[in-house]
Amino acid sequence: MADSNFIDYVKFCSRSGSGGAGAAHFRREKHVPKGGPDGGDGGRGGHIILRGNSQHWTLLHLKYKKHVIAESGKGGEGGRRTGSDGKDVILDVPLGTIARDAETMELRAEITEDGQEVILTRGGRGGLGNDHFKTSTNQAPHYAQPGEPGLEEWIILELKLLADVGLVGFPNAGKSTLLSSISAAKPEIGDYPFTTLVPNLGVVSYRGDRSFVMADIPGIIEGAAEGKGLGTRFLRHIERNSILLFLIPADAPSIAEQYQILLGELEKHNPELLDKKRILAVSKADMLDEELMEEMRKEIPTEIPSLFISAVSQYQLEPMKDLIWQAIQSE
Structure with missing residues (x-):
């Protein structure tokens, strides 16, 4: 595409x-x-x-x-x-x-x-x-x-894109990098805020001949539901995703706070989005040691399945796919 x-x-x-x-x-x-x-x-x-x-x-x-x-x-x-x-x-x-x-x-x-x-x-x-x-x-x-x-x-x-999993996160959370590392999709990747200006779809292979479709939705920012940044133009694509994978970078000031802001923007756009299954992945985990991860786990909301990943080093990508597949199968 x-x-x-x-x-x-x-x-x-x-x-x-x-x-x-x-x-x-x-x-x-x-x-x-x-x-x-x-x-x-x-x-x-x-x-x-x-x-x-x-x-x-x-x-x-x-x-x-x-x-x-x-x-x-x-x-x-x-x-x-x-x-x-x-x-x-x-x-x-x-x-x-x-x-x-x-x-x-x-x-x-x-x-x-x-x-x-x-x-x-x-x-x-x-x-x-x-x-x-x-x-x-x-x-x-x-x-x-x-x-x-x-x-x-x-x-x-x-x-409204039909995908099993929608990637939700702020600009530069690593969504495009993740999609390119686990599928054949080749989205543009850069170091400026809105690298992704259109949704990208990728087919992710999973254990044997199974697969699921993942959509990289352009980054949400606080106030998107009121038209800031790219506004609500792409929020409608999230409506068709069965599962939402929240991606928050390890160097974020507060994982819990960013997660709540993202949830708030989705709720303002369409409250029914909060009924979808959610998974939280902390990206860029190759920057962390075990001690730092343990500290950060304490602030991650307990009601949502979560894990630390790195698209660059492939760290924990298979367990992430397992979580996604389990969520898809239980739909």
Whole structure:
């Protein structure tokens, strides 16, 4: 996933096709002087459809689509021939995409599986031909239904990454380094505060052929829920993670205090995030000796599983994976 191409929000006008008009037609044959009504129905207007595609990681391909327009249905014809349906427009989106009505913010669709299809904007129905309206008292109806008009609406698509584990921490906590050391992901790593400007996903191999997906979410800072730093732009990605792995560096002024600040920011964004399973990892532990670790353990909250790790020296990474796997299995 190329950082500069990560797009997780798009807004566009979605217009479905109108239904074709029914035909008002009468049977005309050489030896049938009084042929009855035989007008066919109009075709359905094209739908706008969302389809889950596991090969997509971003909404970049939809960024410049400001109008998505489906084809209208064709009109019916004589001989009870139905007009052809308008062609549907299928928009492939990454798993974890939600669609909302831009006016009301009502949730319209949620895509979580590969190949899943949801009709986003429904095409208009085709009108009935005059063949449907003949009765014993009106055997030659001269009218047919027009097709229903298509719908036009503004839609917002948002991507919330689907991952088993979300890395939560302040800038420079070592999240990118950890992800790069235990998966094939290669996030940018630097010594400036916001190294990670977009979420990164990595598949972590675990004992045999098992694996889980870890997401490196851009660093939270105190006040993120009010828009400071990178604000809440990436907090929504944490909503889809089953387990939250809090990463606090060993050189932090206070592990307990940083943990509480991070929890507070998550709660302000969405209180339900506190219901997720949590693990606390103290990173950069290669700087510590046993005596220092023992001192620091005293201030770590006892209600959360915790351990000291080092992504650089690989210290305690396997026990960390064990903790994560146990948490995933107990979901």
